[in-house]
Amino acid sequence: MDDKGYVMGGLAFLLMIPSIILLLVLVNMVNLDDSSNIMMTTDTVFHISGDVERNIPILARQTIKETTENVVQTGNPVPNSREIIRNRIQTKINDLISGYHNNTGVNIRCNILSVDSSSDLFEIEINSIISIQKDNISHNRNVIQKVPLVGLKPTKMFSEESYQFNDIPDPLPFIKCKNYGVLKVNMGRISYGSTLSSYLSSNGVKNYSVYENSSSALYIKKCPFDPYISHGNSNKLQTLKNCIENGYYHESRDGACFLCRLEGKAICNHYGLETFIVPAGTNTRFSTAPCSIDHVIFNDEKNRIYNGESVEYYSSFNIYFRIFLDNGHGTKYGISNSDTLSENQISNKKIKQPE
Numbered sequence: 001m002d003d004k005g006y007v008m009g010g011l012a013f014l015l016m017i018p019s020i021i022l023l024l025v026l027v028n029m030v031n032l033d034d035s036s037n038i039m040m041t042t043d044t045v046f047h048i049s050g051d052v053e054r055n056i057p058i059l060a061r062q063t064i065k066e067t068t069e070n071v072v073q074t075g076n077p078v079p080n081s082r083e084i085i086r087n088r089i090q091t092k093i094n095d096l097i098s099g100y101h102n103n104t105g106v107n108i109r110c111n112i113l114s115v116d117s118s119s120d121l122f123e124i125e126i127n128s129i130i131s132i133q134k135d136n137i138s139h140n141r142n143v144i145q146k147v148p149l150v151g152l153k154p155t156k157m158f159s160e161e162s163y164q165f166n167d168i169p170d171p172l173p174f175i176k177c178k179n180y181g182v183l184k185v186n187m188g189r190i191s192y193g194s195t196l197s198s199y200l201s202s203n204g205v206k207n208y209s210v211y212e213n214s215s216s217a218l219y220i221k222k223c224p225f226d227p228y229i230s231h232g233n234s235n236k237l238q239t240l241k242n243c244i245e246n247g248y249y250h251e252s253r254d255g256a257c258f259l260c261r262l263e264g265k266a267i268c269n270h271y272g273l274e275t276f277i278v279p280a281g282t283n284t285r286f287s288t289a290p291c292s293i294d295h296v297i298f299n300d301e302k303n304r305i306y307n308g309e310s311v312e313y314y315s316s317f318n319i320y321f322r323i324f325l326d327n328g329h330g331t332k333y334g335i336s337n338s339d340t341l342s343e344n345q346i347s348n349k350k351i352k353q354p355e
């Protein structure tokens with residue numbers, strides 16, 4: 001009996017060993033599961049944070065484009081454009097975030113703090129805070145991003161293939177000309193027809209008829225001819241002609257920044273943009289006319305539209321193509337007084353001058 005008792009006790013102990021091993025393994029598995037859960041949560045939090053961050057500039061550009069295109073359609077300015085665009089981006093971001101919360105249970109907040117001009121005038125700066133929390137893990141991130149106004153090919157920043165990288169139009173001409181007729185848009189240019197001349201005439205400007213059938217750029221595009229004085233350096237003003245025909249924009253101390261343009265301002269306190277408004281080619285000569293810089297033409301404050309001297313940049317079959325520049329803008333673009341004379345006069349002048 002005693003022997004039997006020992007054997008039974010020994011067997012029972014042997015039988016317990018696998019159970020103990022199994023228990024240990026299970027405990028370990030539970031531990032492992034916990035740590036991988038933590039890793040999964042951390043991964044999810046960072047993944048979602050990165051995803052929201054990547055989406056801010058995409059949604060911001062979409063908002064700026066939609067807002068601007070609405071101004072082009074209606075001619076109605078967007079008062080307080082910075083705040084209105086900020087609100088619209090916030091709404092789009094909230095829609096995006098609610099999707100994340102429903103799918104993952106992660107608590108996420110993204111506050112668009114501000115929308116403003118950037119140090120680069122061809123960009124808008126978006127400042128936001130992303131806060132994410134799940135279980136014991138939380139993650140806060142302050143993000144400052146630059147959204148380009150100029151049309152871009154996809155870059156690393158905008159990797160979504162479905163996203164359209166279209167150009168953004170200049171809203172200012174549509175706001176300023178709203179009550180004077182309809183602007184036509186063709187091949188990336190605005191054709192003014194009689195609209196701009198009636199606008200100038202109603203502002204009491206002489207020689208307004210020079211701007212009958214004039215045109216200007218539709219989209220914000222950065223002029224590549226830098227420094228700007230190089231516009232006047234080339235043979236027969238080829239660079240100026242190229243700039244005018246491509247409808248490029250330039251940095252300007254006087255001209256309004258993009259967000260103020262949306263508000264219908266031609267000039268503002270920020271560093272801004274300017275482009276040429278180009279009279280149609282004619283066979284009649286004008287030596288002076290309203291200056292062809294957009295912030296001069298669209299400055300509708302009383303007596304603020306000043307004249308410029310004729311700069312002929314091209315002629316063909318007795319049709320002369322010219323813009324009008326005051327001394328300040330002539331100097332900025334490297335166009336001296338001699339450029340305002342016809343080609344024959346310039347070559348005569350050069351022959352007469354020994355230097």
Ligand SMILES: [Zn+2]
Binds near residue numbers: 224225231244250
């Ligand atoms: Zn240019």
Ligand SMILES: [Zn+2]
Binds near residue numbers: 257260270271272
């Ligand atoms: Zn401004």
